[in-house]
Amino acid sequence: MRELDDHAAHALTLVSPLAPVTVPISAALGALVADDCLARTASPPFDNSAMDGYALRAADVAGASEGAPVTLPVAGETAAGAAHGRVPPGTAWRIMTGAPLPAGADAVVQVEATDGGVDAVAVRSPVEAGRHVRLAGEDCREGDLVVPAGARLTAVRLAALAAAGVAEVSVAPRPRVAVLATGDELVAPGEALGPGQIHDSNATLLAGLVAEAGADAVVLERVRDEPSALLARLDDVHVDLIVTTGGVSVGAYDVVKAALADRGVDFVTVAMQPGKPQGLGSVDGTPIACLPGNPVSVLVSFATIVAPMIRRLRGVDRGSPAQASVVAEGWRTPPGRRQFMPVRFVSGGEVAPATAGGSGSHLVASLAVADALADIPAAVSEVVAGDTVRIVRWSP
Incomplete structure (x- = not known):
């Protein structure tokens, strides 16, 4: 035997292991990555605004307050998807969330801290340099590891790859x-x-x-x-x-x-x-x-x-990590053979037999209440309440 x-x-x-195949990320959900996935582009690819508001030089509104706002002429406007602009000193630039930060600006004042002006804007609070600015590459830089080999491609991981400019991935079929x-x-x-x-x-x-x-x-x-x-x-x-x-x-x-x-x-x-x-x-x-x-x-x-x-x-080396559970209700085991008993989890994570007929191989309807298998060594003749047993799951 x-x-x-x-x-x-x-x-x-x-x-x-089967040879990897290359598929578009749109067809890769749930697949296992065969090779490390590296960023093709930086994310974000350029400095951009984290808020709807006004891009400007922080020094130009250092003295602004609610009672004494600083008014600056609006030199231009940029929406998401538009090209970079340039902010002359002493001016502001109307900007939308995600739009490229215009050259010369080092901060963004959110629109709620202004009067929302179009030709000129009254800024009612100071802002420090770097405020509300998303810097190019702060999420990842070109060549950074985004998803390691062996990882399962979830919706979130696929989104990360898309943001990093990755269109195709090598996966285990x-x-x-x-x-x-x-x-x-x-x-x-x-x-x-x-x-x-x-x-x-x-x-x-x-x-x-x-x-x-x-x-x-x-x-x-x-x-x-x-x-x-x-x-x-x-x-x-x-x-x-x-x-x-x-x-x-x-x-x-x-x-x-x-x-x-x-x-x-x-x-x-x-x-x-x-x-x-x-x-x-x-x-x-x-x-x-x-x-x-x-x-x-x-x-x-x-x-x-x-x-x-x-x-x-x-191409997966191992299954789920080993798990052990305490027995809530014992059972007999066959002599000289390693037994796998269908079990159900009860309160506190303990296990009990899922069937009244033990591990009888014909008891398929009773499997509906089984959560896992208890792996009992051949040398064990009886499992009693309080014992600790190894748990085997049939699904990942």
Whole structure:
């Protein structure tokens, strides 16, 4: 029986980071930056006014007060988007927020401290040099680092790049991950159930998990439990990773194992509960992870094996930082196997089992209340209230 850490490490050897692609910033939301993003221009690119008011020399209104305003002729006017002007000594220049500071001015008096004059303006308070002036490059200068490699491009980061003159970015592409749920017993959600049939929740579960992990899910149409049909379905798939569910154990109708065992996929048992039967390998050069068919097993297998593979494809070295929580309500664990118990957070950040049936791999409806997985070492036979457990999340 293979240890989970060894199995997960082997899974990572099957995938490599995808080559970066260059995209316009308008199409980069949520992507991971492949290279450091440097400012192409200074921000602001020129000295400009932070207020609607009057640009002038601070020395010209040093003695201004409410009772004795200083009146200056208005030599000109500049709005945002206009060219620079020039302020002669002893004059003021009407200016709008964001407009270039005219040459000769070293301060801006906000309009509220004046009478708002057009031809001449009465300034009712002094102003120090530099007041209400945004200096060129005070946000960033050309060549400054704006967004480091590995960062996720949020709306705010994209805005920062735009302000710094960056139009395109090199990003890690979203991996394309094919999802295939197998089993003659499966029917689409909402369809009437016949004898021995169940609704297919695994395709929905995996497609959502793949998307949450930062990849694009390609959901393949189910095929009958026939090896040749499965091989035909996989033959025309062009993706970065294939994930199947079901058909990997020792049953007479385990179609995935029957079809792929002699085609580059290694089927093993892993010392984990749930999720013991697993398959890993490549099919015609495409990495493939073959997971068990029970939904909780799928969730656990995704969190521990598939999600790290997707992160590697995206060029992400590690997942979320390790987290630990105190147990509010204990449970039994299987002997000799590492257990992953679906848990929910209760008051104070403590955790309790999310299901009444423990970590049973079929308890998919109960997952609706699960927040995370508790990772319990194989040597532990029972978890009791007050214990501290490691928490694993299936989404970033």
